[in-house]
Amino acid sequence: MPQPSPWFTSPADAVDRLAASGYLADEATATTAYLAGALEKPLLVEGPAGVGKTELAKAVARVTGAELVRLQCYEGLDEARALYEWNYKKQLLRIQASQGSDQSWSATHDDIFTDEFLLTRPLLTAIRRDEPTVLLVDEVDKTDVEVEGLLLEVLSDFQVTIPELGTVAALRRPFVVLTSNASRELSEAVKRRCLYLHLDYPDAARELQIVSSQVPDLEDRIAGRLVETVGRLRDLDLKKAPSIAESVDWARTLVALEIGELDEKAVADTLGVVLKHVSDQEKAIKELRLRS
Amino acid sequence: MSGLVDRHISFLEALRAAGMSVSLAEDLDAVAALSAVAWDRREVVRTAYAATLVKKQSQRPTFDTLFDVYFPRMVGDGVAREQEPDADRVQDNAAALAAFRDDLVDGLAEGDRQAMLDLAAEMLARFGAMPGRGPGLSSWSAYTALQRVSPQELVDRIAQALQVDRPLEDARVEARRRVGELTGLVEADARRRIAEEKGPEHIAQVAVRPSIDRLDFTAARKSDLEQMGREIYPLARRLATRLTQEHHARRRGPLDFRRTVRASISTGGVPLVTHHKPKRPHRTELVVLCDVSGSVASFAQFTLLLVYALREHFASVRAFTFIDHVHEVTHHFRPGADPGDVLADLAASTAHAALWGRTNYGRALTKFEESYADALGPKSSLLILGDARSNYADLHVDVLQRLAGSARHSWWLNPEHRRHWDTGDSAASRYGAVVPMVECRNLTQLGGFVHDIL
Numbered sequence: 001m002p003q004p005s006p007w008f009t010s011p012a013d014a015v016d017r018l019a020a021s022g023y024l025a026d027e028a029t030a031t032t033a034y035l036a037g038a039l040e041k042p043l044l045v046e047g048p049a050g051v052g053k054t055e056l057a058k059a060v061a062r063v064t065g066a067e068l069v070r071l072q073c074y075e076g077l078d079e080a081r082a083l084y085e086w087n088y089k090k091q092l093l094r095i096q097a098s099q100g101s102d103q104s105w106s107a108t109h110d111d112i113f114t115d116e117f118l119l120t121r122p123l124l125t126a127i128r129r130d131e132p133t134v135l136l137v138d139e140v141d142k143t144d145v146e147v148e149g150l151l152l153e154v155l156s157d158f159q160v161t162i163p164e165l166g167t168v169a170a171l172r173r174p175f176v177v178l179t180s181n182a183s184r185e186l187s188e189a190v191k192r193r194c195l196y197l198h199l200d201y202p203d204a205a206r207e208l209q210i211v212s213s214q215v216p217d218l219e220d221r222i223a224g225r226l227v228e229t230v231g232r233l234r235d236l237d238l239k240k241a242p243s244i245a246e247s248v249d250w251a252r253t254l255v256a257l258e259i260g261e262l263d264e265k266a267v268a269d270t271l272g273v274v275l276k277h278v279s280d281q282e283k284a285i286k287e288l289r290l291r292s
Numbered sequence: 293m294s295g296l297v298d299r300h301i302s303f304l305e306a307l308r309a310a311g312m313s314v315s316l317a318e319d320l321d322a323v324a325a326l327s328a329v330a331w332d333r334r335e336v337v338r339t340a341y342a343a344t345l346v347k348k349q350s351q352r353p354t355f356d357t358l359f360d361v362y363f364p365r366m367v368g369d370g371v372a373r374e375q376e377p378d379a380d381r382v383q384d385n386a387a388a389l390a391a392f393r394d395d396l397v398d399g400l401a402e403g404d405r406q407a408m409l410d411l412a413a414e415m416l417a418r419f420g421a422m423p424g425r426g427p428g429l430s431s432w433s434a435y436t437a438l439q440r441v442s443p444q445e446l447v448d449r450i451a452q453a454l455q456v457d458r459p460l461e462d463a464r465v466e467a468r469r470r471v472g473e474l475t476g477l478v479e480a481d482a483r484r485r486i487a488e489e490k491g492p493e494h495i496a497q498v499a500v501r502p503s504i505d506r507l508d509f510t511a512a513r514k515s516d517l518e519q520m521g522r523e524i525y526p527l528a529r530r531l532a533t534r535l536t537q538e539h540h541a542r543r544r545g546p547l548d549f550r551r552t553v554r555a556s557i558s559t560g561g562v563p564l565v566t567h568h569k570p571k572r573p574h575r576t577e578l579v580v581l582c583d584v585s586g587s588v589a590s591f592a593q594f595t596l597l598l599v600y601a602l603r604e605h606f607a608s609v610r611a612f613t614f615i616d617h618v619h620e621v622t623h624h625f626r627p628g629a630d631p632g633d634v635l636a637d638l639a640a641s642t643a644h645a646a647l648w649g650r651t652n653y654g655r656a657l658t659k660f661e662e663s664y665a666d667a668l669g670p671k672s673s674l675l676i677l678g679d680a681r682s683n684y685a686d687l688h689v690d691v692l693q694r695l696a697g698s699a700r701h702s703w704w705l706n707p708e709h710r711r712h713w714d715t716g717d718s719a720a721s722r723y724g725a726v727v728p729m730v731e732c733r734n735l736t737q738l739g740g741f742v743h744d745i746l
Contacts, residue, residue, distance in 0.1 A: 011329065011336055031329065031339040038328040041321070046349065075536075092560055141533075182349070182526075183533040191347040192317055195325075198349045232465070237522055237632055283632075 006064050006132040007037025007175060023052070023059035024210050032197040033060060042155045042176035044140075044191065047199035049181055050243030056199070057136040057177035066132035066175065071122035073143040079150055083160055085119045113164040123154050126174045133174040140190075141180040148190050151178075155193045201243065204231055210244055215251040225262045226251060229288075233274065236287050242274040250274050264288075303362040306496040307345065310354050311506060314345050334365065350503045360480055361487045361495050365409070368488065369417055389440065392418065397446055400470045401453035408470075412477035415441055420482060431489065434482035443471045505735040509591040509707050517590050520735060521635065524594055527739050528601030535605060535746050545571040575607040576673045576700065581660065583678030584613040584642050585651040591707040592677050593635055594735070598742055599675075600625045600634075605746050610667050614656035618663060619644035651681060653719070654688035661691050668695060673745070674702040676727060680713075680720045687719050692726050705732040705741065 008014040014030035025033065033056065036043035045053045061068040071082060079085075091112040098108050120128065126135035137151070154160060158170035178194060180186060202210065208227045211218065218226075226247065234241045242250075250273045259266045268285060275281045300323070307314050325340040338359055346355045392415070399411045420437030450467035451460065487495040504519050512520060551567035580599055582592035596611055603609050603625075610622045624637040668674060674695060696702040704727045706713065706720060713720035713729075720729060732738050 027335060028339045028342070031336050032343045035325050035328060035340060035343055039321070039324055044347075088559060088564060092562070096560075183530055185348075185530075188313070188347075192315055194347075195321075195343040196347045197343060198352065228462075232462075235465075239525060 005037060006066060007060075008034040008064075010034060017063040018059050021059050021063045022213060023055060024206060024213065025056070025059075026202065026206060029056065029197060029199065032195055036177075036195050037175055039195070040173045042178060042194045043197060044178045044180065044186070044194035045197050045199055046180045046182050048201070048241065048243055050245035051199045051201060052244060053179040053199055054136065054138055057134055057179070060175060060177070061134040064132060064134070064175075066134045067129070068134050068136060069122050069126040069129070069174070070136045070138060073137060073139045073141075073147070075142055075144065077143050077147055081121055082123050082147060082150060083121050083154075084124045084162060085121065086113070086164075087117045087119050091117050118162075118165070123151075124160050124168065126176075127154065127158060127160055127168060127170045129174070130171045132172065135174040135176045137176065137178045139181065140178045141182060141184045141186060145187065148187050152189055152193065155190065201234055201241070204228065207231075207244065207247060211247055211251050214248045215255060217255045218251045219260075222254060222260070222262050223251065226254070229262070229267060230274065232288065233284055236283060238275065238280045238283065239277045240275070240280065246274045299362060302493065303358065304345075306358050306362065306493065307355065309496065310358065311502060312345070312351050312354065318345055334363065337363065350505050354503055357480070357483070358496055361483055361492045364484045364487065366413075369413070389419070393441060393446060396441065396443060396474075397449045397453065400443075400446070400450045400467070400474065403470060408474060408477060412474055413481050416478055416481045416485065420478070432482045432485040434479040437478055437482075438475060443474055447471055505739075507735075508709075508733045509594065510587070510733070512590065520590075520594060521597075521632070523735055524597045525601060527735060528598055531598075531739060531743055531746075532602060532605070534743065535602075545569040575605065577608045577669070577671050578606045578610070578675060579667050579672050579699070580609065580611045580675045580677065581618075581656075582611070582613050582676075583615070583651060583653075583656075584638075584645055585615045587681070588677070588679050588707050589639075589642070591732075593638055595677050595705065595732075595738060596621075596625075596638070597634065598738060602742065602746070607671070612660065612664065612667075613638070613642065613645045614660070615642070615646040616650060616652035616655050617645055617647045618656055618660045620664070650683050650685075652685045653678070653680065653682040653723070654686040654691070657688050657691045657695065661695060665698075668698045670698075670700055672699050674699040674727075675745075676702070676704045677707075678704075679706055679708050679718065680704070680723050680729075681717045682719055684717050687722060689722060689726060692723060696727050701745075702727045703741075703745065704729040705738075706730065707733055709733060 008017065008030075011027065011031040011034045014034040015025060015027065018025045018030060018033070032043065035041075045056060047053055058068060060066070094112050094117070095108060098111075122135070126133050140148075140151070155176065158173050159167050161167045178190075201207070204227050207230070208223055211223050211227060212220065215223075230242050230247050230250070250270065253270050253273045254262065254266070257270070259270070267288070271281055271284060275284055304314050304319055304322075322341055322344040325344050326337065329336050329340050331337060338356075341359065342352070342355060346352055396411055396415070399407045416432055416434065416437050419440045420433050420435075422431045422433050422436065447464065447467045450470065451463040454463040454466055483495050504516065504523060507516055507520075509520075545568050548567045548569045552563050552565075555565055555567060556563040578599065580596060582596060584592050592613070599606075599609060599611075609625075610620065611625065612618050612620050619641060621638060621641055624634055624641065704723060706729050708718070708720075708731070710731045712718065713724075723729065730741055732741055
């Protein structure tokens with residue numbers, strides 16, 4: 001029996017429900033999130049650090065009441081950490097325990113390759129759950145190319161093949177979100193199976209909304225000035241342009257320091273919150289003509 | 293339904309022709325996505341197409357241009373304008389131009405996106421029309437419209453209107469940005485009108501530029517060069533990540549017996565995991581020799597910047613520029629320096645590399661051998677950047693042979709298309725016989741080359 005889709009019913013529905021949970025999505029983001037649910041295809045989100053890629057997956061999980069299963073990718077991630085692993089130590093114990101008894105080897109062999117000795121890792125966990133699940137594969141560009149091959153079976157057919165147990169197919173297709181900082185090109189094969197969304201810095205009006213909703217204590221006038229300054233910093237040719245996360249941090253800093261006016265001195269004093277490279281700070285001071 | 297499928301197919305064809313790899317599976321995904329959304333909003337349709345077809349952000353401008361051509365915002369002057377009662381008022385004379393420019397100042401000061409779209413369409417319809425002799429011969433020119441209205445001259449007036457809530461300098465920056473946006477909109481509208489007259493296939497062939505990482509260095513405009521400059525740092529970061537990963541993957545050295553046995557104790561003496569000794573990385577000393585004469589200067593700058601962004605992967609880097617004389621520029625590349633400043637310094641130091649200002653490879657190579665022969669040794673690699681066009685002067689191939697002989701490896705990067713080699717005064721194959729010559733026309737090829745030599 002087909003279960004009703006737990007995800008969004010229309011792009012507008014996605015905007016409203018995400019906004020209700022505190023994630024202010026623009027139209028493209030909401031439409032793509034809706035499509036990912038409707039077509040049951042994985043969603044690949046790319047963009048600079050700190051624009052809310054991971055947060056999108058969390059927000060989807062929050063508003064749909066699904067559980068978030070997270071696979072944090074890193075260099076050297078392998079099958080044993082991503083898919084499943086046999087619990088060798090427990091298997092050894094089991095074999096040693098059966099040595100005294102008259103159990104035959106084939107019985108022991110069948111015995112040690114069962115669910116009891118299987119350690120499920122995020123990908124397998126997400127597939128075996130029968131409740132709605134959001135699977136977040138975070139920073140997929142950090143992994144080695146081999147791991148992408150491993151993801152292919154999961155992403156296209158939502159199944160995992162375990163030689164000793166057979167193929168485990170998804171009881172219920174999870175909502176898959178892959179995030180990437182584009183530090184390396186992903187293979188065509190992975191990209192072909194995904195919907196693609198590029199999250200970029202938001203426009204001034206949306207950023208103002210985000211900052212105001214995250215830091216309600218900040219006065220509207222200062223928030224406007226802050227967003228405008230961040231916008232100008234992004235226009236400069238910086239090593240690392242400030243992202244939304246930095247804007248929000250800056251707003252929190254201003255509230256914490258009880259700075260009531262974002263003038264040149266205040267900007268120069270707190271610039272370290274927004275820009276994390278010395279050369280960027282020097283450039284910003286020069287371009288914005290701040291007092292140093 | 294019939295027209296829709298045809299348009300969908302020809303849109304995909306155009307995307308493929310523009311260099312995007314759209315597979316059949318993605319085609320089907322796009323159709324599935326389109327069936328899942330309502331079609332009453334153009335942006336939703338655009339997003340559905342983009343999510344399924346565009347898998348690289350650098351392709352997005354190409355996609356947007358083609359989408360606007362195949363699925364135009366409106367037809368002709370649009371519905372609103374046809375219904376206007378004063379449709380027969382004077383479309384184009386001096387007074388109309390002045391009145392329109394006033395409207396433009398108000399509209400841009402307002403900054404509403406929809407209003408700007410309407411203004412751009414009106415501007416093109418009234419001042420950019422090029423009536424032809426017969427049906428199908430009339431055309432539209434964004435250039436004419438922009439020349440006549442010349443929004444650049446309105447920046448000060450817009451800035452004054454914007455000045456109420458911010459300092460004048462900020463207002464001017466903002467005004468300039470909005471005028472730039474308007475220019476883009478007018479150009480897009482011209483493409484739309486021409487596509488209407490001549491069919492989208494026509495415009496798809498002529499108006500779409502290759503994406504920035506595939507654009508030739510020698511064909512780049514000033515704005516493209518700025519954009520390329522911004523791409524260098526991310527490219528270096530991507531390369532560095534990939535290199536570290538690949539080095540780590542190859543890092544496994546010989547078996548570390550002691551650690552393996554030690555670890556096997558926890559699994560009852562069964563060595564489940566083997567441990568290995570790390571491998572010592574190998575780093576070369578790089579010597580870069582670049583031609584900075586006008587024709588290839590930008591290529592040399594980008595390559596130098598990229599090499600310097602990756603300098604931790606080399607034991608040391610020394611850079612020399614030449615036109616007909618050699619000048620060392622290593623000191624301009626301070627760690628953590630801003631790429632913009634470095635480029636400015638480099639441009640300023642170009643004068644030191646020239647005696648008479650005419651490229652002379654033979655002389656430059658001889659001078660290099662005289663003054664900096666110590667830079668090359670058995671551990672160093674020589675990288676020469678240039679188009680090998682030496683104004684028919686003596687090539688001194690023997691000097692290059694000696695230089696290449698004293699270095700461990702040597703390469704020559706040529707920013708020209710292979711089909712232009714050996715034409716005119718190019719000595720590509722004569723130098724190429726001594727030092728392997730590689731074609732390097734755009735950022736993708738540059739990135740690929742730098743990755744391969746590391």
